[in-house]
Amino acid sequence: MNKPVRRIAIFCGLLVLALLLRDNxxxxxxxxxxxxxxxxxxxxxxxxxxxxxNIIVDGQAITGxxxxxxxxxxxxxxxxDGAMWAPVTGRSSQxxxxxxxxxxxxxxxxxxxxxxxxxRTVDMLTGKGKKGGDVITTLNSKAQxxxxxGLGDKKGAVAAIDPRTGxxxxxxxxxxxxxxxxxxxxxGKEWTSLDGDKNKPMLNRALRETYPPGSTFKVVxxxxxxxxxxxxxxDSKTDSPLPWTLPDTVTPLKNEGDIPCKDASLRxxxxxxxxxxxxxxxxxxxxxxxxxxxxxxxxxxxxxDTPVRAAQSIYPKDNRPQNAMDGxxxxxxxxxxxxxxxxxxxxxxxxxxxxxxxxxxxxxxxLNVIETHQPKELSQAMSRDTARKLQSAMETVVNDGTGKxxxxxGVTVGGKTGTAQHGVANSENPYAWFISYAKSAxxxxxxxxxxxxxxxxxxxDIAGGALAAPIAKKVMEAxxxxxx
Amino acid sequence: xxxxxxxxTTATTTISTVGPPSRxxxxxxxxxxxxxxxxxxxxxxxxxxNGEMPSGMLGYGLGLGLLGGVGHLVVRKFAKYADPLLxxxxxxxxxxxLVMIWxxxxxxxxARLAKAQGFTFQASAPNQLMFSALGIALFVGVIIFLKDxxxxxxxxxxxxxxxxILLVAPVFFPGKFGAKIWITIPGLGSIQPGEFAxxxxxxxxxxxxxxKRDALALASRxxxxxxxxxxxxxxxxLAVWALSLVILVxxxxxxxxxxxxxxxxxxxxxxxxxxxxxxxxxxxxxxxxAVVGSVEPHVKVRxxxxxxxxxxxDNPRPSWATTEQIAQAMxxxxxxxxxxxxxxxxxSDLIQFAANSDFIFASYxxxxxxxxxxxxxxxxxxxxxxxxxxxxxxxxxxGKLLATGLAAAFGIQVFVVAGGVMGLIPLTGMTxxxxxxxxxxxxxxWALIAILIKISDTAxxxxxxxxPSTDAEMTQVVRP
Numbered sequence: 001m002n003k004p005v006r007r008i009a010i011f012c013g014l015l016v017l018a019l020l021l022r023d024n025x026x027x028x029x030x031x032x033x034x035x036x037x038x039x040x041x042x043x044x045x046x047x048x049x050x051x052x053x054n055i056i057v058d059g060q061a062i063t064g065x066x067x068x069x070x071x072x073x074x075x076x077x078x079x080x081d082g083a084m085w086a087p088v089t090g091r092s093s094q095x096x097x098x099x100x101x102x103x104x105x106x107x108x109x110x111x112x113x114x115x116x117x118x119x120r121t122v123d124m125l126t127g128k129g130k131k132g133g134d135v136i137t138t139l140n141s142k143a144q145x146x147x148x149x150g151l152g153d154k155k156g157a158v159a160a161i162d163p164r165t166g167x168x169x170x171x172x173x174x175x176x177x178x179x180x181x182x183x184x185x186x187x188g189k190e191w192t193s194l195d196g197d198k199n200k201p202m203l204n205r206a207l208r209e210t211y212p213p214g215s216t217f218k219v220v221x222x223x224x225x226x227x228x229x230x231x232x233x234x235d236s237k238t239d240s241p242l243p244w245t246l247p248d249t250v251t252p253l254k255n256e257g258d259i260p261c262k263d264a265s266l267r268x269x270x271x272x273x274x275x276x277x278x279x280x281x282x283x284x285x286x287x288x289x290x291x292x293x294x295x296x297x298x299x300x301x302x303x304x305d306t307p308v309r310a311a312q313s314i315y316p317k318d319n320r321p322q323n324a325m326d327g328x329x330x331x332x333x334x335x336x337x338x339x340x341x342x343x344x345x346x347x348x349x350x351x352x353x354x355x356x357x358x359x360x361x362x363x364x365x366x367l368n369v370i371e372t373h374q375p376k377e378l379s380q381a382m383s384r385d386t387a388r389k390l391q392s393a394m395e396t397v398v399n400d401g402t403g404k405x406x407x408x409x410g411v412t413v414g415g416k417t418g419t420a421q422h423g424v425a426n427s428e429n430p431y432a433w434f435i436s437y438a439k440s441a442x443x444x445x446x447x448x449x450x451x452x453x454x455x456x457x458x459x460x461d462i463a464g465g466a467l468a469a470p471i472a473k474k475v476m477e478a479x480x481x482x483x484x
Numbered sequence: 485x486x487x488x489x490x491x492x493t494t495a496t497t498t499i500s501t502v503g504p505p506s507r508x509x510x511x512x513x514x515x516x517x518x519x520x521x522x523x524x525x526x527x528x529x530x531x532x533x534n535g536e537m538p539s540g541m542l543g544y545g546l547g548l549g550l551l552g553g554v555g556h557l558v559v560r561k562f563a564k565y566a567d568p569l570l571x572x573x574x575x576x577x578x579x580x581x582l583v584m585i586w587x588x589x590x591x592x593x594x595a596r597l598a599k600a601q602g603f604t605f606q607a608s609a610p611n612q613l614m615f616s617a618l619g620i621a622l623f624v625g626v627i628i629f630l631k632d633x634x635x636x637x638x639x640x641x642x643x644x645x646x647x648x649i650l651l652v653a654p655v656f657f658p659g660k661f662g663a664k665i666w667i668t669i670p671g672l673g674s675i676q677p678g679e680f681a682x683x684x685x686x687x688x689x690x691x692x693x694x695x696k697r698d699a700l701a702l703a704s705r706x707x708x709x710x711x712x713x714x715x716x717x718x719x720x721x722l723a724v725w726a727l728s729l730v731i732l733v734x735x736x737x738x739x740x741x742x743x744x745x746x747x748x749x750x751x752x753x754x755x756x757x758x759x760x761x762x763x764x765x766x767x768x769x770x771x772x773x774a775v776v777g778s779v780e781p782h783v784k785v786r787x788x789x790x791x792x793x794x795x796x797x798d799n800p801r802p803s804w805a806t807t808e809q810i811a812q813a814m815x816x817x818x819x820x821x822x823x824x825x826x827x828x829x830x831x832s833d834l835i836q837f838a839a840n841s842d843f844i845f846a847s848y849x850x851x852x853x854x855x856x857x858x859x860x861x862x863x864x865x866x867x868x869x870x871x872x873x874x875x876x877x878x879x880x881x882x883g884k885l886l887a888t889g890l891a892a893a894f895g896i897q898v899f900v901v902a903g904g905v906m907g908l909i910p911l912t913g914m915t916x917x918x919x920x921x922x923x924x925x926x927x928x929x930w931a932l933i934a935i936l937i938k939i940s941d942t943a944x945x946x947x948x949x950x951x952p953s954t955d956a957e958m959t960q961v962v963r964p
Contacts (some may be wrong), residue, residue, distance in 0.1 A: 001884050002876055004754040008888055009872035011750075012895035016865035019899060020858055022908040026817040027854035034818020039797045039811065042819050042831050071592045
């Protein structure tokens with residue numbers, strides 16, 4: 001009977017071997033996948049087991065951590081002026097996950113980043129707990145405050161950037177929400193009400209929402225006209241009949257009100273925001289050239305990372321009448337507020353478009369800087385000459401045209417208003433736009449785009465000037481007062 | 485064996501009077517290690533959880549030491565030649581189990597969970613220590629009162645009846661957690677009769693097969709290279725197959741049916757030395773599993789949950805994905821990695837209430853890592869192989885069969901449980917011998933170890949000195 005017993009012994013040995021192999025598979029081969037599985041609660045438990053590093057603006061932390069006394073999560077994220085900064089920080093919720101900078105820099109903030117390895121090792125040897133690093137942003141707290149308070153209870157967004165470097169100075173979106181309120185483990189009620197809110201307070205309108213840019217897009221159209229040699233100068237007369245009919249149709253393109261648009265120069269057309277002039281420019285240039293120019297400004301780029309990825313602004317392939325409408329910022333032309341700030345910035349920076357970014361430095365808990373962002377040129381959107389011409393036209397808009405509300409005494413300001421129609425047959429309240437830049441002796445320190453949704457005060461092009469321009473002005477003033 | 489025969493003219497039998505060394509001191513040394521190791525583990529947990537040496541450490545240490553010590557003394561006195569590894573290995577597992585259960589007692593997460601579900605949270609470690617003491621008591625009882633394991637042979641048919649009663653009884657009691665494997669005695673708590681049935685069935689099989697093995701092995705026809713048994717000999721195997729299916733269907737206890745059937749096939753094979761029995765066994769178990777798996781919803785759920793452990797997180801959630809325990813166990817293993825989080829520093833209590841019972845192996849996987857989990861598997865492997873060695877050394881067929889059956893049952897149980905927890909096979913809901921929290925399991929497995937020790941004692945015991953043979957001189961071979 002010994003032979004079968006030996007075989008059974010071998011069989012039992014094989015059973016144990018199978019278990020050992022499986023164990024190795026689980027704990028060695030698959031360990032990392034399981035360890036970081038999105039449903040593995042240990043990931044969150046570890047994330048909130050110590051205070052997170054902070055997101056910093058102007059040397060001040062706009063985030064914090066507080067002890068909760070909970071079983072799983074020892075610490076909870078807090079936000080100073082949460083609603084104001086939400087479009088920048090995103091959230092770090094124990095239940096609903098993280099977004100934006102909180103998510104992208106999670107490994108730094110919790111101290112797991114590879115670049116913090118040395119710190120971690122030293123801390124481990126000296127018996128200190130794991131600490132998170134800080135993310136230092138490019139934002140300007142005064143500009144942010146001006147933008148957020150300027151928007152007030154209106155629905156809209158502001159994006160401001162430094163044209164010289166691409167630093168994002170303000171990124172506001174209203175209505176907003178306080179991420180502190182959904183940071184904890186028992187905030188389901190707050191989450192449900194936020195998530196179900198039809199005003200979408202958790203939407204980052206400045207980066208993640210696209211709107212028809214309306215007349216503010218005429219800056220791009222004008223740039224295309226000059227760059228392609230359609231018109232030599234902003235002051236030479238254009239070949240613009242009035243009324244003007246959209247190509248291949250019998251539909252006349254209308255202007256807002258009785259404004260001097262017949263054969264108007266680009267400057268005058270900008271000043272009064274002539275649809276007929278720019279619609280014709282777009283039609284004359286054709287879809288391909290228009291799209292090329294728009295892309296130089298950052299359109300159709302689906303990988304624009306600030307590092308939070310901005311929604312793609314779209315200048316589409318279109319037929320001739322639609323392309324004419326795209327040229328005045330209507331039809332399928334859609335842009336994020338950031339995109340339109342980039343348009344103003346490219347003009348202000350003599351044609352050179354810098355890549356927008358909002359994380360300047362990342363530093364270790366011991367304050368060593370482990371990452372510094374170098375400003376990067378995204379494209380040469382137009383020649384320096386063209387940019388100068390556009391600047392002069394945009395300054396006319398502010399000084400003597402629809403953008404008078406953007407004037408700042410003693411400062412050169414260029415801008416463009418816009419009121420974008422939307423809804424079927426222009427049925428819904430239009431979006432009021434204003435894009436502008438301010439200039440000082442050494443270049444322009446700020447370009448800003450403001451959009452306000454659904455105001456029913458006015459339906460003409462003055463709306464952008466009346467509603468959006470004052471906000472842009474406040475933001476520009478805030479930047480001018482703090483820039484060196 | 486006849487090592488000393490040549491030089492000793494009086495030793496005419498092949499059995500030597502000079503047996504193997506008793507190895508009792510080896511056992512004692514190993515036992516000391518098996519007690520000290522859990523004490524260190526206990527200190528480790530206390531330091532990790534509270535930053536101080538646990539206050540109950542002395543009590544647990546002494547308790548475990550006392551249990552091991554009593555076991556050793558009894559073995560030294562009543563089973564002098566027993567295998568020296570079995571007792572220390574079982575003590576080590578029992579001790580490590582106590583530490584892990586104690587560690588999970590400290591889990592605030594489990595305490596809150598119990599509160600949320602309306603229970604009062606009870607520490608399990610004191611109970612487990614008490615059950616361990618009962619287990620050792622039974623162990624001592626078996627060692628002392630079971631003079632010779634062959635006595636058990638007399639109770640072949642009584643064993644059968646008792647085993648049947650034990651197996652069928654849970655049908656009349658309410659099920660828990662989807663399986664009817666408990667007998668609830670009001671006021672005393674509940675016992676899992678399956679654990680005891682395992683041993684008693686092994687006794688029945690050993691007794692039955694020892695008598696019938698020739699009939700089973702020889703009276704068969706050869707067909708396509710296999711020895712087909714006669715119908716009347718096929719009866720018992722069909723009966724056991726049917727029984728395991730009944731258990732499976734009525735008690736929804738996949739693990740036990742697999743265990744009993746596997747044990748029976750193993751013993752049948754050892755008794756008859758016919759491979760055909762293995763083939764029949766596998767065919768029948770596969771057939772039975774396929775039928776039950778597609779009919780019985782509980783089993784189907786288990787199989788689906790095994791194939792898709794993370795489906796419980798899918799949106800929408802499939803209707804059969806009722807528990808995230810398997811996924812949580814996988815996370816525990818994965819998070820432990822190679823070296824583990826360190827004792828007391830894991831989060832295996834995320835598996836919820838089963839972290840210290842069905843899924844305790846995952847708790848080890850997380851906190852002791854691959855290294856610790858493999859060590860534990862190897863300890864189990866060692867126990868099984870010592871049992872097999874005992875079977876090889878046993879001189880009587882009953883002892884051989886019984887030792888093989890018990891060791892194989894132990895091994896199969898470990899495989900089924902650990903394999904289930906690690907997602908190698910569908911989860912079945914048995915307990916990890918000695919480690920898991922649960923009285924029946926600890927007590928029954930101590931009894932199992934006791935019987936193995938008893939058989940090994942008989943096997944290794946030197947034969948009594950034969951009476952001096954007066955004929956020895958006369959039968960001397962005279963060389964020409």
